[in-house]
Amino acid sequence: MHMTGDCLIGWQDIHHEGGFRAFDPTRCAELEPSFSSATMEDVDRACHLAAEAFVSCRLVPREQRAVFLEMIATALEDATETIVQRAMQETALPQGRLTGEMGRTTGQLRMFAAIVRSGEATDPKWDKALPDRKPMPRPELRQHKVGVGPVAVFCASNFPLAFSVAGGDTASALAAGCPVVCRAHPAHPGTAELVGRCIRKAALQCGMPEGIFSLVGGEAHEVGAWLAEHSAIQSVAFTGSCQGGTALAAIGAQRPDPIPVFAEMGSINPVFLMPEAMKKGAAQLGEAFVTSLTAGVGQFCTNPGLLVGLDGVDMDIFAKAAASALAAQNEGVMLTRGMADSYRGKVKRLMATDGVDLVALSSGNGETTRARGAFFRTTLSVFLQNRHLQDEVFGPCSLLVTCSSAEDILSLSRHLEGQLTVTFHMEAEDMALAQRLLPTIERKAGRILVNGWPTGVEVCAAMVHGGPFPATTDGRFTSVGGDAIDRFLRPVCYQNFPAELLPDDIRD
Amino acid sequence: MHMTGDCLIGWQDIHHEGGFRAFDPTRCAELEPSFSSATMEDVDRACHLAAEAFVSCRLVPREQRAVFLEMIATALEDATETIVQRAMQETALPQGRLTGEMGRTTGQLRMFAAIVRSGEATDPKWDKALPDRKPMPRPELRQHKVGVGPVAVFCASNFPLAFSVAGGDTASALAAGCPVVCRAHPAHPGTAELVGRCIRKAALQCGMPEGIFSLVGGEAHEVGAWLAEHSAIQSVAFTGSCQGGTALAAIGAQRPDPIPVFAEMGSINPVFLMPEAMKKGAAQLGEAFVTSLTAGVGQFCTNPGLLVGLDGVDMDIFAKAAASALAAQNEGVMLTRGMADSYRGKVKRLMATDGVDLVALSSGNGETTRARGAFFRTTLSVFLQNRHLQDEVFGPCSLLVTCSSAEDILSLSRHLEGQLTVTFHMEAEDMALAQRLLPTIERKAGRILVNGWPTGVEVCAAMVHGGPFPATTDGRFTSVGGDAIDRFLRPVCYQNFPAELLPDDIRD
Missing domain, CATH: 3.40.605.10 (Aldehyde Dehydrogenase; Chain A, domain 1)
Structure with a gap:
């Protein structure tokens, strides 16, 4: 070839003469x-x-x-x-x-x-002819x-x-x-x-x-x-x-x-961490989240860019496990220098947003084509006051929004834009909350997952990789x-x- | 009620006070x-x-x-x-x-x-789970x-x-x-x-x-x-x-x-009058055309606004029969005064277009809300030189375009915009021409009819009332x-x- x-x-x-060259982002x-x-x-x-x-x-x-x-x-x-x-x-x-x-x-x-x-x-x-139909065939x-x-x-x-x-x-x-x-x-x-x-x-x-x-x-x-x-x-x-x-x-x-x-x-692919699921395994969820977040240096349309759950002990366990897992990872090489620049700019903006706290970074210096994974945490009120917190950050960056009640979680769901995916992490005891969320989420997402991670899009008949604007x-x-x-x-x-x-x- | x-x-x-009133176009x-x-x-x-x-x-x-x-x-x-x-x-x-x-x-x-x-x-x-699939379930x-x-x-x-x-x-x-x-x-x-x-x-x-x-x-x-x-x-x-x-x-x-x-x-719903169909019954086609043209004072999306066929004796018979049928009809009352005004303006524009001949009008004075049916005739070259001849004239107005060969008919078809319908009047001997036209027509129309008239839209599973822009x-x-x-x-x-x-x- x-x-x-x-x-x-x-x-x-x-x-044509005077063309352009490809760029090797690793070297x-x-x-x-x-x-x-x-x-x-x-x-x-x-x-x-x-x-x-x-x-x-x-x-x-x-x-x-x-x-x-x-x-x-x-x-x-x-x-x-x-x-x-x-x-x-x-x-x-x-x-x-x-x-x-x-x-x-x-x-x-x-x-x-x-x-x-x-x-x-x-x-x-095929609609067959009806020659004898009255008044007209x-x-x-x-x-x-x-x-x-x-x-x-x-x-x-x-x-x-x-x-x-x-x-x-x-x-x-x-x-x-x-x-x-x-x-x-x-x-x-x-x-x-x-x-x-x-x-x-x-x-x-x-x-x-x-x-x-x-x-x-x-x-x-x-x-x-x-x-x-x-x-x-x-x-x-x-x-x-x-x-x-x-x-x-x-x-x-x-x-x-x-x-x-x-x-x-774009899509920020919200993940709802429901109370019983967190009670059962907050630490494992935190680790699995980081695996999904950093896969392919976070360069998936279905990257989990937003996490939502109740504030409290279980959330702290989740955040700590995620932070450890992320800190243990090295920076990754992004597809292009332009994407890495854009990523750094958006991470910087998050760092500079009042009320948004950096929980962890992966290691490295994050220069040129390289991106360090970044995990932030904030509260519902800060999230609702800062429209840009719903903007996609293309790369291994995610924001955890903690809520103080199920009502707050529902309120957040109503403020979401259109998404490719939304994920519920839930146990049987979370069914009532899931059922209350579903009508809103169904209006906003092309695919809704239970107890999985949004990265990984099956090619099959029932798949929907789509969703309301801006997805x-x-x-x-x-x-x-x-x-x-x-x-x-x-x-x-x-x-x-x-x-x-x-x-x-x-x-x- | x-x-x-x-x-x-x-x-x-x-x-609310200060509203508006409906208008009876008849009175x-x-x-x-x-x-x-x-x-x-x-x-x-x-x-x-x-x-x-x-x-x-x-x-x-x-x-x-x-x-x-x-x-x-x-x-x-x-x-x-x-x-x-x-x-x-x-x-x-x-x-x-x-x-x-x-x-x-x-x-x-x-x-x-x-x-x-x-x-x-x-x-x-429904795609069933494949828990044992490798490398991933x-x-x-x-x-x-x-x-x-x-x-x-x-x-x-x-x-x-x-x-x-x-x-x-x-x-x-x-x-x-x-x-x-x-x-x-x-x-x-x-x-x-x-x-x-x-x-x-x-x-x-x-x-x-x-x-x-x-x-x-x-x-x-x-x-x-x-x-x-x-x-x-x-x-x-x-x-x-x-x-x-x-x-x-x-x-x-x-x-x-x-x-x-x-x-x-809009749509002008072109009707192709193929040679053998014309040979067999040009006069009857002319009469049937006027029935479709003037139904509901021509106020249908599927009104036949354009006729295409070979110049010659059969076409003259068709035009004469259509002219007689149209002249025998009275003007009709349109839905609104505005529509009748617009109709008159567009008919006037056709009358003023060089190379477009008025064949017949229905009777009446065509004032206020009333519209006289209008039937025009022109040639392919005039049609191709005047882009506005493809504009819909909402009401009982139609334009016959005569061609000098099957090649000309094909050429016209390639210049058509998107349509709700296209009609073929054809006999078995016209099959070759129909087959040559079909690929172009299929790209431009939502519904293609043989030996019928486009007015009359069935409500059924196979119906398409649509078509490429601007239909x-x-x-x-x-x-x-x-x-x-x-x-x-x-x-x-x-x-x-x-x-x-x-x-x-x-x-x-």
Whole structure:
């Protein structure tokens, strides 16, 4: 597998001088080669090819589309070693994590292949004709779902494989019959190119039309804006910051022809530590919390950034256990220098907030690309007075809010914004409190967990990785699991069609 | 059934002096009584009550919700005579049409009651725990859909019953478990109040929480903006003009917490008259077209506003037959004076467009609230040079575009905007052309019909009353048929939940 630094526009490799280099956050050094920044013309050509490919895609049999997804998975597996090595350099994520993420990525591709093959996602419907109905006969009506058109996929920094070039967004868009123009994340352009070349290889092998996939890179935000603004693009999928997601959503809404933008953004993933659960095992909970908090240097959308429980002896035990566990850990290397800078800035702001106490830090000096885990504690009244305490701190930072009564816990829950997840740690005796919390939490979270930790998102039918704003731009969809395909499908009704003209999957 | 002119805020009647009156477009005279314009405080109170009701709604058993919808239908039936009489005065629509529309309205309510009862719309999913899975066990995950929260429903002018206070939007929102704050259409405030009182009566009879339904009126656009901007409102459903729909969508997108706005807007509903179908019966098609064009004074979203076919003898026969049929008709009374003014302005603009020829007008003087049917003809090149020829002319106006070849017809199809419907009139010999058109048309229309007319929208499972922008603001949804409920549902995942805490419908 050859890495050239080019943009992949359809079957063409596009090279521009004066590009940018990836950065190795572990060594704090630039990496070879230089990567081409896509021009507006590159983006335009990729989008036009995608529009043409979308027309041809309609005639691609379902089986071919499924095989295409499977062959991407195979191509990725064949190139795993090369890809993982490059991704390690570009992201500082460890080999085990990246190998696991590759398994998740190929698993997702094969899951969507199975969904395509089953035909279930197009959800065929059929209302028979009622020729004798009075006062008017009813014509025959059939319905199925078709792809919305070319999709712009924005790669996530924190999942260089599973939420990037061949990640869940690309897999679900291709499964829906939508060509993909992928915006490589500038923090891992080499990984992006290697994965992009696997997709291209599979596309050529399966006889997919040119334009089914293109990969455009660049350091500037402009590249993404050109994509989201392009008239050929019919939907946008994004995983990243609230700022980036809302900016894209605004572009989508302000186009002459507005398009839906699904952005999976931030979340502080509140964890409610209920009294009986704390009585039973506050110390173990404190240790398990730190394991979840610091996994992947806290760089998960589902990182537990807020803890809520009653003040008292059990809470002190929890905090002490968490503090010991965190202090025993070393700092970690974040994905980019920019993220580490931002993390430090937000931790500093917490340190400077009156009434917010630092409980523990992990060891290290937390400089350049490095981040020390940070655990803070405050009270409900301080939490409610400081709106910024609900802002996501991307990285291994969490805030414990102590309450003096169950009523206070309920009050806090009503002030929460939309979340990807909310967790209850509870015992049978906490059921009454859980039942009082649930109606509020259900309105605010896409996934609610009992006695687990929010990091770790299963890829399965019942998964919801979504939630009301600001967790995402549209809480009616999920970006993980089989239903992720629904973002890129729209229904079409065929009335009184002769059999010959009906699409294959809704003929008798 | 008593009509007071009040706003219905929860269980309270709110009266303000200095209101506005409905207008009888047939007699061109104001109607009693005076209607209160909702203040910002009224809207705020209605929205807060709705937010409170949404919390209580979670505990309302499915059966009670279904019965509530059925009791609204019964209450409407009991009041049909009063409601239809008032609607006739306010809209100039004939008794037969309004009685039929009432049947459609009660039918929709009962259809959604059946959907609620069946539980199918909440789409329960279940991934069993895999405790022995390596390297990590899988927890149990269950999913169902819940209501998004309070919905603002904007009444349509052209369907005072089926797309207004107790229309499809309200029925589907209530079925989803969402309280409704309804913005009465200022052109039929009396009809709105009478229907609103039926909903309130049913809500009281069924023990629904206060705030499950409120009705706010007023002449100013502000009332709608206050609603769409209110933090308690989580979704907006609108049927009306492209201008109104895009304005609401912009409000929804620009809120601090953006919300989805489903606006069903304009469409010109192109009809392709294919060569063999024309050879077989151009004259009959011309007559049938005029019947569809002038039904309800052309005031349907699915009105056939554009005809496309080959120039030649058959087309002349079609045009002549249509011209005779239209000239034999009298002008009609439109819903409002404003609509008739706008209609006249747009017809005048067509008359003034070089290369667009007037083929026929229906008789009358077309003054005040009256509109004469208008049928124009032009060529492909003129059509492609004048972007405004794709603008919807709301009312009984249509434009025939003649092409000189099948290639020209295909070229026109590629220039079409998003549509609610596209129609093919075809015979077996036209199959090749239909098959070439279909991929483009499928990308642009929510419903495609063969050998019928687009007016007449069945309420059934396979119906799609939607389409890509500008037909709607989100082509992934429909506002007619069972799937209309999907606009107001979002998925929630429950991970490792004890049975006792799970919502009823996803317990074992």
